[in-house]
Amino acid sequence: MKRLFWLLPLLGFAALLALMAGNLGKPTEAVIVSHMIGKPVPDFAFEGTAGAQGLSRVDLAAGGPPVLVNVFASWCLPCAVEAPQLQALADNGAIVHGIAVRDTAANVAGFLGKHGNPFTRIGMDVQGRMMLALGASGVPETYVIDGKGIIRFQHLGEIRADHVPILLAELEKAK
Amino acid sequence: MIPELGHFALWLAAAAALLQSVAPTIGLWRDEEALSGLAVPAAVAQGLFTALAFAALTWAFVVSDFSVALVAANSHTMKPDMYLVTGVWANHEGSLLLWVLVMALAGAGVAVAPATLGPRFRARVLSVQGIVSLGFFAFLLFASNPFDRLIPAPTEGQGLNPLLQDLGLAVHPPLLYIGYVGLSVAFAFAVAGMLENVVGPAWAKATRPWVAGAWAMLTLGIALGSYWAYYELGWGGWWFWDPVENAALMPWLAATALLHSIAVVMKRDALRAWTLLLAVAAFSLSMMGTFIVRSGLLTSVHAFAVDPARGLFLMILMALYIGGALTIYAFAAGRVAEGRQFAAVSRESALVANNLLLTVILGVVLVGTMYPMALQAAGGAQISVGPPYFNMTIVPIVLVMAFLMGVAPLLGWRRSATGHLAARLLPAAVAAALAVVVALTLFGVRGIGALLGFGAAAWLAVASISILAKRGLTLNSAGMALAHLGVAVSILGATASGALQREALVAMRVGDAIQMGPWRAELMDVRPIAGPNWTAVEARLDVRRGGDSVAILRPQSRMFVAPAQETTESGRAGWWTGELYSVLGQPDGTGQWQVHLWFKPMVRLIWWGALLMAFGGLLALGGRVRALKPRRGVEMSGSPIPQAA
Numbered sequence: 001m002k003r004l005f006w007l008l009p010l011l012g013f014a015a016l017l018a019l020m021a022g023n024l025g026k027p028t029e030a031v032i033v034s035h036m037i038g039k040p041v042p043d044f045a046f047e048g049t050a051g052a053q054g055l056s057r058v059d060l061a062a063g064g065p066p067v068l069v070n071v072f073a074s075w076c077l078p079c080a081v082e083a084p085q086l087q088a089l090a091d092n093g094a095i096v097h098g099i100a101v102r103d104t105a106a107n108v109a110g111f112l113g114k115h116g117n118p119f120t121r122i123g124m125d126v127q128g129r130m131m132l133a134l135g136a137s138g139v140p141e142t143y144v145i146d147g148k149g150i151i152r153f154q155h156l157g158e159i160r161a162d163h164v165p166i167l168l169a170e171l172e173k174a175k
Numbered sequence: 176m177i178p179e180l181g182h183f184a185l186w187l188a189a190a191a192a193l194l195q196s197v198a199p200t201i202g203l204w205r206d207e208e209a210l211s212g213l214a215v216p217a218a219v220a221q222g223l224f225t226a227l228a229f230a231a232l233t234w235a236f237v238v239s240d241f242s243v244a245l246v247a248a249n250s251h252t253m254k255p256d257m258y259l260v261t262g263v264w265a266n267h268e269g270s271l272l273l274w275v276l277v278m279a280l281a282g283a284g285v286a287v288a289p290a291t292l293g294p295r296f297r298a299r300v301l302s303v304q305g306i307v308s309l310g311f312f313a314f315l316l317f318a319s320n321p322f323d324r325l326i327p328a329p330t331e332g333q334g335l336n337p338l339l340q341d342l343g344l345a346v347h348p349p350l351l352y353i354g355y356v357g358l359s360v361a362f363a364f365a366v367a368g369m370l371e372n373v374v375g376p377a378w379a380k381a382t383r384p385w386v387a388g389a390w391a392m393l394t395l396g397i398a399l400g401s402y403w404a405y406y407e408l409g410w411g412g413w414w415f416w417d418p419v420e421n422a423a424l425m426p427w428l429a430a431t432a433l434l435h436s437i438a439v440v441m442k443r444d445a446l447r448a449w450t451l452l453l454a455v456a457a458f459s460l461s462m463m464g465t466f467i468v469r470s471g472l473l474t475s476v477h478a479f480a481v482d483p484a485r486g487l488f489l490m491i492l493m494a495l496y497i498g499g500a501l502t503i504y505a506f507a508a509g510r511v512a513e514g515r516q517f518a519a520v521s522r523e524s525a526l527v528a529n530n531l532l533l534t535v536i537l538g539v540v541l542v543g544t545m546y547p548m549a550l551q552a553a554g555g556a557q558i559s560v561g562p563p564y565f566n567m568t569i570v571p572i573v574l575v576m577a578f579l580m581g582v583a584p585l586l587g588w589r590r591s592a593t594g595h596l597a598a599r600l601l602p603a604a605v606a607a608a609l610a611v612v613v614a615l616t617l618f619g620v621r622g623i624g625a626l627l628g629f630g631a632a633a634w635l636a637v638a639s640i641s642i643l644a645k646r647g648l649t650l651n652s653a654g655m656a657l658a659h660l661g662v663a664v665s666i667l668g669a670t671a672s673g674a675l676q677r678e679a680l681v682a683m684r685v686g687d688a689i690q691m692g693p694w695r696a697e698l699m700d701v702r703p704i705a706g707p708n709w710t711a712v713e714a715r716l717d718v719r720r721g722g723d724s725v726a727i728l729r730p731q732s733r734m735f736v737a738p739a740q741e742t743t744e745s746g747r748a749g750w751w752t753g754e755l756y757s758v759l760g761q762p763d764g765t766g767q768w769q770v771h772l773w774f775k776p777m778v779r780l781i782w783w784g785a786l787l788m789a790f791g792g793l794l795a796l797g798g799r800v801r802a803l804k805p806r807r808g809v810e811m812s813g814s815p816i817p818q819a820a
Contacts, residue, residue: 006508009452010501013459017494019545020466077680077760077769132563 061149181231357389665784
């Protein structure tokens with residue numbers, strides 16, 4: 001028993017080595033996808049802002065049509081860049097909800113006033129909790145979430161014009 | 176010709192390493208002192224030949240000898256002179272040569288330093304060091320030869336990655352390597368200590384200076400890397416929990432724990448097995464860090480030679496060395512026993528708590544770094560573990576550690592009374608409370624984490640200074656007080672720059688201005704300028720506070736000629752603690768420029784603190800080295816009471 005105890009470091013190292021050996025030479029992808037895809041949205045409930053109602057997990061899992069959830073912030077320049085595309089998505093019938101990360105009500109209002117407001121609901125995620133829960137690696141990111149609240153697709157970075165049809169197709173697929 | 180001489184010197188150094196590892200092994204086994212004594216000249220020869228090889232490679236870089244493949248791939252005649260030299264280690268082969276150079280010099284250092292534990296132990300240590308170097312020489316000569324020729328030679332080189340053409344990054348690798356390799360000495364002492372069964376206070380006393388020196392250099396190296404990332408990468412942050420940063424942090428954490436636990440072995444002859452494990456782990460983690468950086472195993476900003484064959488080579492080396500050391504540990508650790516006992520309230524137990532917390536942080540970092548890989552190995556998707564995970568887990572532990580660091584130095588060894596603590600810690604407690612109140616009222620800080628950070632910094636700072644009051648001013652006590660004070664200063668810097676930071680990201684035309692808190696920044700102009708091997712567009716931001724111009728910020732977007740690559744040069748203006756930090760982004764095509772502006776109060780304290788820590792480590796090292804000198808008539812006892820001057 002005692003002997004076994006002193007062997008533990010060696011065993012731990014062997015496991016680590018095996019793990020690294022298994023990965024050696026495997027190509028690593030540049031884009032890292034959230035491990036949350038295919039899983040339900042974690043529980044959350046955020047206050048609304050700028051006249052919009054807040055956003056919670058219940059809203060997403062209520063059995064409605066699939067929606068887009070856009071993680072954004074007023075301090076993020078690419079978020080301003082993607083605003084017209086988000087508006088285009090909304091104009092094409094997509095329901096777009098926003099989660100404002102580490103932001104203040106005044107700044108969000110200013111941002112929406114300047115760049116337009118495509119959002120149906122907006123949740124204020126003051127501590128950036130949702131980024132961790134969704135497995136986001138930055139802002140902006142956009143998620144397709146189906147009526148049962150399952151995350152089906154993740155779009156990293158800003159939405160460019162050619163991404164709009166892709167996101168619409170993903171919404172269709174999630175129905 | 177000179178590169179060939181360098182190549183030859185490298186082979187001779189490898190031969191010396193072979194002699195250094197084999198002769199003492201056989202000599203100690205057969206009890207032939209003449210044979211085991213060969214280790215000493217072999218180690219010195221290894222040091223000399225490696226230095227010669229390194230000089231040869233440096234010469235090839237300085238004269239831009241593009242017939243050497245490594246020089247052609249990494250240098251350029253237009254490069255400023257200083258970077259011709261530092262370019263030697265800004266690549267895989269050259270940095271590995273630097274690694275073995277530091278290792279060989281450390282070996283020579285052990286060989287010529289007084290053998291306080293006797294010639295037999297020194298021979299054993301040198302044989303372990305020889306075995307470790309031998310593997311790295313093999314890796315250099317067979318898989319990463321820096322002297323490979325390129326025929327026909329090109330007339331011009333491909334240039335050095337512009338991000339690396341920077342003074343901070345020029346000295347960052349040597350410092351890190353001195354740290355890593357210093358830990359290899361501790362590793363050799365640990366393995367030899369187990370084989371020779373001499374682990375005890377005298378062993379700890381002989382090992383500790385190496386650990387302290389390595390730790391100080393590692394601290395400086397990491398701090399410099401962090402400072403470089405801060406001003407060069409233009410992200411406004413100073414620590415990104417990037418896998419490669421973690422790879423350097425892990426040996427540092429292990430070395431920090433080792434530095435403290437080895438003191439317990441030295442003074443109280445307790446915690447032997449644990450200290451041995453830490454000594455093995457610290458260098459093992461250094462090797463793993465090197466391996467991770469050079470194998471392409473993890474995605475990171477620190478792109479290095481991504482070559483699976485080299486990865487396999489390094490992995491076999493690691494398996495041999497770490498696996499070998501841990502196997503010896505499994506057999507020997509039971510034998511060395513834990514040494515003497517101590518009470519629950521004592522300096523020892525506080526140091527054990529410190530060690531446990533450091534180990535928890537180490538575990539958190541290790542899991543965070545390896546988890547993406549484990550998940551991928553299990554067939555899952557590729558993910559990355561980001562700052563939120565690390566910050567949420569590590570910040571609370573650091574706060575608890577800061578608290579303990581204030582208390583521990585005031586406890587006595589073995590069994591401590593607690594009656595004196597309240598009085599001794601009163602100033603620290605008052606300072607902590609004051610800091611929280613000031614942060615809350617004057618600065619309007621609201622986050623509980625930030626408030627605790629301010630409190631912890633004040634607590635630890637005052638408690639560290641009061642160490643001196645208790646123990647008197649000796650090199651050791653001053654070193655410890657300074658290092659702990661450094662931690663407090665770094666905590667203050669990290670907390671304040673995070674909690675009080677202001678940030679603005681705007682698109683502005685020349686003539687536009689933005690208001691950020693009390694600062695008003697006006698974009699005066701954007702114009703092209705030229706450097707030795709780059710051209711840039713430079714913005715001029717006039718920052719005013721209350722109407723007075725306080726600073727002109729000059730952020731640049733630089734375009735290097737060879738290789739063609741763009742870098743951001745942050746425009747900064749600061750005073751001794753805080754700074755204004757600006758980054759010039761891309762033009763949007765309509766005459767607007769993207770400008771990112773930060774105010775980061777006290778951010779510089781993060782690195783000032785690290786400097787204090789390293790300096791404290793070196794002071795304590797000075798104390799140890801002095802104590803190592805044999806002084807007739809004065810028996811260096813292990814008593815914690817400083818000797819009267």
